[in-house]
Amino acid sequence: xxxxxxxxxxxxxxxxxxxxxxxxxxxxxxxxxxxxxxxxxxxxxxxxxxxxxxxxxxxxxxxxxxxxxxxxxxxxxxxxxxxxxxxxxxxxxxxxxxxxxxxxxxxxxxxxxxxxxxxxxxxxxxxxxxxxxxxxxxxxxxxxxxxxxxxxxxxxxxxxxxxxxxxxxxxxxxxxxxxxxxx
Amino acid sequence: xxxxxxxxxxxxxxxxxxxxxxxxxxxxxxxxxxxxxxxxxxxxxxxxxxxxxxxxxxxxxxxxxxxxxxxxxxxxxxxxxxxxxxxxxxxxxxxxxxxxxxxxxxxxxxxxxxxxxxxxxxxxxxxxxxxxxxxxxxxxxxxxxxxxxxxxxxxxxxxxxxxxxxxxxxxxxxxxxxxxxxxxxxxxxxxxxxxxxxxxxxxxxxxxxxxxxxxxxxxxxxxxxxxxxxxxxxxxxxxxxxxxxxxxxxxxxxxxxxxxxxxxxxxxxxxxxxxxx
Numbered sequence: 050x051x052x053x054x055x056x057x058x059x060x061x062x063x064x065x066x067x068x069x070x071x072x073x074x075x076x077x078x079x080x081x082x083x084x085x086x087x088x089x090x091x092x093x094x095x096x097x098x099x100x101x102x103x104x105x106x107x108x109x110x111x112x113x114x115x116x117x118x119x120x121x122x123x124x125x126x127x128x129x130x131x132x133x134x135x136x137x138x139x140x141x142x143x144x145x146x147x148x149x150x151x152x153x154x155x156x157x158x159x160x161x162x163x164x165x166x167x168x169x170x171x172x173x174x175x176x177x178x179x180x181x182x183x184x185x186x187x188x189x190x191x192x193x194x195x196x197x198x199x200x201x202x203x204x205x206x207x208x209x210x211x212x213x214x215x216x217x218x219x220x221x222x223x224x225x226x227x228x229x230x231x232x
Numbered sequence: 233x234x235x236x237x238x239x240x241x242x243x244x245x246x247x248x249x250x251x252x253x254x255x256x257x258x259x260x261x262x263x264x265x266x267x268x269x270x271x272x273x274x275x276x277x278x279x280x281x282x283x284x285x286x287x288x289x290x291x292x293x294x295x296x297x298x299x300x301x302x303x304x305x306x307x308x309x310x311x312x313x314x315x316x317x318x319x320x321x322x323x324x325x326x327x328x329x330x331x332x333x334x335x336x337x338x339x340x341x342x343x344x345x346x347x348x349x350x351x352x353x354x355x356x357x358x359x360x361x362x363x364x365x366x367x368x369x370x371x372x373x374x375x376x377x378x379x380x381x382x383x384x385x386x387x388x389x390x391x392x393x394x395x396x397x398x399x400x401x402x403x404x405x406x407x408x409x410x411x412x413x414x415x416x417x418x419x420x421x422x423x424x425x426x427x428x429x430x431x432x433x434x435x436x437x438x439x440x441x442x443x444x445x446x447x448x449x450x451x452x453x454x455x456x457x458x459x460x461x462x463x464x465x466x467x468x469x470x471x472x473x474x475x476x477x478x479x480x481x482x483x484x485x486x487x488x489x490x491x492x493x494x495x496x497x498x499x500x501x502x503x504x505x506x507x508x509x
Contacts (some may be wrong), residue, residue, distance in 0.1 A: 096458030121437040122454035122478045156439050160480035160490045165439035197441040206488055208437050214444045 080180065081138040083109055086229030088187050093222045094228040097121050102223065111132045112148060127137040127155040132173050142180065152193055154219060162200030169193030182230050191220040233505045259289065266428045266495030276423035282507050284420060288402045292501040294357050295424055308349045309429045310356040310491065311422060313413035313449065314375025315339050315361025322366045324373035336378050339434055344379055348387045350491065351400065356430055362404040362413045364509050378401040408509040410449060411464050414473050419502040428495035430479065435490050453492055454478060471501045
């Protein structure tokens with residue numbers, strides 16, 4: 050009887066909360082990894098053939114990008130963009146980024162009077178998967194809407210047409226590698 | 233020769249060309265090869281048995297003769313597909329808008345004007361106006377014959393080349409679709425010994441950066457692999473019609489001359505095919 054009472058008391062002791070230890074400490078939240086230094090991307094813009102591009106994060110929330118695109122019959126197009134990324138990086142191995150900004154898409158051609166260009170207001174969304182802080186993969190897309198013009202629009206040989214003929218858009222997706230990170 | 237040299241003006245600078253070649257290498261674009269020269273008797277004897285011969289025999293024989301005399305000429309034939317979309321798909325102008333039976337659409341007029349600039353510039357020496365009776369309710373409305381009448385009436389007096397302007401104007405009054413416009417034009421080119429022609433149509437403005445350019449016939453041809461043009465040709469003919477490249481230059485007056493260089497014809501398949509609507 051005495052042995053049974055001792056065993057019951059031991060069980061009760063084990064089952065009781067450890068009041069003396071206080072709340073159990075939560076595991077420390079990992080420090081979010083900053084944006085990578087640079088993204089090297091293959092750019093897809095169906096129905097056109099793929100192009101290439103790079104994005105460089107000059108500051109934690111600012112990036113510039115340069116792309117070489119092949120938009121069909123009018124030869125290579127060059128694109129420069131800048132974006133602001135308002136969302137602070139969260140997480141380390143997996144991150145979602147949303148950037149807003151603008152792009153300038155342009156090419157050289159005789160028929161346009163020298164050059165044609167499209168000014169875009171754009172949104173860039175990407176997902177980063179980084180097994181290492183300085184190395185990972187990026188998947189993303191960019192969509193923009195803007196105004197197109199060409200050198201001829203400012204001379205004697207401007208084409209006729211409605212204002213809506215100056216409306217342009219771009220929808221691209223990309224995949225590539227993410228390299229580096231600020232220290 | 234001047235025309236050929238001018239057409240090469242659009243060749244970009246070295247850096248640009250290098251980047252372009254890199255892009256081509258990256259993307260595997262089609263080559264600009266125009267294929268072998270067309271051999272055999274010219275004009276092809278089979279052409280004499282077709283519906284196009286009676287309308288075009290004098291011009292066809294003239295083209296062959298001139299070509300022998302000017303082998304250095306790069307492009308010989310500008311192809312102008314008619315269009316009447318201004319009044320709806322395959323619709324003639326309403327009778328009220330067409331009292332004297334000469335009306336053509338604004339877009340067709342712009343194409344003919346461009347063809348005239350190419351002809352006057354010497355880039356080409358002949359023009360083919362293509363387009364049949366597209367409206368079943370108006371068999372009298374034939375795009376090619378109206379286009380020819382407009383062309384001769386508007387530019388005949390300004391023509392300073394050899395012979396009359398009509399001697400340099402061919403017509404295809406059969407084709408009723410974009411696919412047959414080009415199939416007939418390519419077959420006629422082959423029958424005349426040409427392995428290339430210049431398509432004069434509505435091109436996307438601003439290098440295709442405007443959304444409205446996606447609906448133009450030029451975009452339809454230039455992006456033939458991804459537009460439905462190749463698929464439509466396979467469906468209707470069982471084969472595709474070759475390569476298309478944007479081509480542009482400026483004349484002495486500063487006018488912009490824009491067209492599509494078309495080559496890589498499927499010669500034997502075209503020879504075996506018929507002219508038709």
